[in-house]
Amino acid sequence: MIQPTPKAILISVGGSPKPVVVSLNQQRPEYICFFVSEATKDSTEKEILPNLDFQPRHWDWIITPNAEGLSECYREITDRLPSILQKWGINNDELVVDYTGGTKTMSVAITLATVEVSTGYAYVGGVERSKDGVGVVLNGKEKMCFFENPWNEIAFMSRKEASILFNKGRYAAASAIFDKIEGKVNINHKPFIKIMKKMSDGYNLWDQFKHNEARNILYSCRDIIKTYSIGDKKVDNLVTVLIQNIDFLDKLKGNDELKHYDLIANAMRRAELENKYDDAVARLYRVIEAIAHYRLQSAYQINSTNVKDVQIPESIRNDYITKYKDNRENRIKLGMFASYLLLEKLNDHLGNSFFTVYEKEIRGLLAIRNSSILAHGFDSVRPETYERLLNIILSFSETKKEDLPQFPVLEI
Missing domain, CATH: 1.10.3450 (Hyaluronidase domain-like)
Structure with missing residues (x-):
């Protein structure tokens, strides 16, 4: 239930000022904004304000050019109300909208225009009406009705x-x-x-x-x-x-092995939630590289960004120094392929698994990745390319999908 003494009221005014006076005298707001038509604006100063039993701090009005035009009424309120509330320093939770008076169109418009900015609504009903209960409320039989803003629903x-x-x-x-x-x-x-x-x-x-x-x-x-x-x-x-x-x-935190789990899961979200297969494959490429770098570090204490000469088997040492040594920094840096080749030469299971599927599967998929817009070309990656690369990575790295972090599915 809204408070019956709001700080500010936006109230529609029709041909009968009495219900408006009843509503305002009961609610006694500090600020009043009247929503009127050309035909009813005079009654605001002549019949409503003089009959209030309190003195509002300030009042203003919004005049609709057409009391029967829904769009005109709605537009006038949404154009004028924000500046009036700002001038008065009124927050949304301090405004109540009263749709007692005015045409039916004005009542609909004032409700539609304020459903996102008011704390609630008010209306003057009655315990007795003319015409056997279906006419207007009889003077002296008015009753205030208060309603919460339907925004909760x-x-x-x-x-x-x-x-x-x-x-x-x-x-x-x-x-x-x-x-x-x-x-x-x-x-x-x-x-x-x-x-x-x-x-x-x-x-x-x-x-x-x-x-x-x-x-x-x-x-x-x-x-x-x-x-x-x-x-x-x-x-x-x-x-x-x-x-x-x-x-x-x-x-x-501090566990590099889990980083590739997180990166795979991120790639899956890009592909399966957003259909961004180029982004997904770019991440999977990094996964392939990260898995090799982690194995080199964890199993052989080889830092892929600073490989020592003695850590490289003699059969490929000179070739690696020639190809991969950064002369400016004076250290050997290994990318994806060189890392797996080194693992293979070290007779590592991961390196052997990688090259078991490299020529048959991975090489062609990486060629597609290299021609994508996020690598070196302008082609888009197809869903089946992503799916094949994902399954290959999960297989040769012996990673299970159920071990990957899964974000929640909201059902609220």
């Missing part, structure tokens, strides 16, 4: 829209919608919407590889969201995934 559909965007990998867009909803729903709904926005921001940071920032935000969301999971299976499922994700981010 409208927000349900907006929450669905935000959830769809989140589930499509558009985390920043989902956050923006949650932010918009939060500013309009009543105070009871605000905490949940606010935490959904914050969570969306956290996953947006993670999606940009800003893992530490993402972890801090998601960790701060965990316990708050958990309080909403009691009796709500969908939120409970969200909490389960959120806890798993936070655990993954905790383990990711």
Whole structure:
């Protein structure tokens, strides 16, 4: 229920000023904005203001050029109301809209134009009407009716829209919608919407590889969201995934092996949520390289950006020095192919697995990647290229899909 003593009122005025006077005298706002037509504006100064039993701090009016034109009424309100509220220093949660007077068109327009900026609505009804109860309210029998802004119900559909965007990998867009909803729903709904926005921001940071920032935000969301999971299976499922994700981010810090898991998952989101196959394949190329670099470091203490001569088998040492030594920095740096070749020469299982499928599968796929717009060409990557490369990487690196971090699916 809205407060019956709002700070500001936008009220429509029709041919009968009495209900408007009743409404204002009961609500006693500090600021009044009258929505009038050319035919009713005179009654504002002659019949309404003189009959108020209080003195408003300020009043103004919005005059519609056509009381029967929905578009004209709507446009006039949306054009004029923001500047009036700004002049008075009125926030959205301090405005009540009263659609008692005016034409039916004016009542519809004043409601449509303010559904995103008012805290609620008011209307003068009555306990007795003329014409056996179907006419106008009898003088002295007026009754104030107050209604919350229907944004609490409208927000349900907006929450669905935000959830769809989140589930499509558009985390920043989902956050923006949650932010918009939060500013309009009543105070009871605000905490949940606010935490959904914050969570969306956290996953947006993670999606940009800003893992530490993402972890801090998601960790701060965990316990708050958990309080909403009691009796709500969908939120409970969200909490389960959120806890798993936070655990993954905790383990990711300082664990280079998990970085390629995160990168594969990111590539899958680009492809399977956004249909961005060029972006996905670019990430998968980096995955192939990262897996080799990690194996060199973890198994042989070989830093791929600074390989020592003695770490290279004699059979390929001179060739590697000639091809891969950066004379300016005086160190050997290895890219993807050279890293796997070194692993093969070290008789490493990963290197052997890579070359088992390289000529038959990987080489052709990498040629397609190299001709893509995000590499060295102007061609687009097809879905089947992404799928083949993903499956090959999972196979030769012995990575299981179920071990990859999975972002939650929102169902709120």
